[in-house]
Amino acid sequence: MAPKRLVRASKYIARVLRHDPDRAGLRLDPQGWASVAALLAGLGRANVRLSRAELDEVVAGNDKKRFEFSADRTRIRARQGHSVAVDLGLAPAVPPEVLYHGTVGRFLPAITVEGLRPMNRHDVHLSPDTETATRVGARRGGPVVLAVAAGRMHRDGHGFRVTGNGVWLVAAVPPEYLSGTPGTGPG
Ligand code: HQG
Secondary structure, X not given: OOOHHHHHHHHHHXXXXXXXXXXXXXXXXXXXXXXXXXXXXXXXXXXXXXXXXXXXXHHHHOOOOOEEEOOOOOEEEEOOOOOOOOOOOOOEOOOOOOEEEEEEHHHHHHHHHHOEOOOOOOOEEEEOXXXXXXXXXXXXXXXXXXXXXXXXXXXXXXXXXEOOOOOEEEOOEOHHHEXXXXXXXXX
């Protein structure tokens, strides 16, 4: 289990690299990369003091592999989840026939009408299995897992990409591709 301080640092880094680079005085390049030295300096200014070795530990030990280093390890970025404009350079990929989305009951009336929208992120995030989707939904309350007819969507021309840690991204999911999964929500 990571010490509390590293968990706190990890959350701060996620916020900076995905949503708010200004907060740490950072500039992200178009692919979302920031200088490791600048990140550590920015963290220090925000009183989240971290050594390079501890940063390595945060990146390697992160439960969902949220961050990655460049090949020369001088730059770092979030693998997904941005609200700031970045081009992660992910190639289009053919999704499995079914992907899953974990949400909560209170969003279903809107989702049923509008489908899944990226909300504050750049893409809708989909999970390859119901266990992961259940965890994603449970962040907000009693989880409801929706099945997404990803194969059919792809054949209909919707572009999918997959991140290095197995999260599937798509611009939106129209309601006709959604259905409930047994036991977690409306059928
Ligand atoms: C919902 C975490 C109303 C959607 C997780 C979700 C994931 C709608 C929320 C990753 C809607 C957006 C992404 C509509 C979608 N009307 N609500 N039309 N369409 N929603 O956090 O998928 O820890 O942006 O169901 O584990 O929950 O950050 O997306 O509940 O992998 O690495 O609007 O974030 O990863 O919430 O989570 P989010 P998400 P990290």
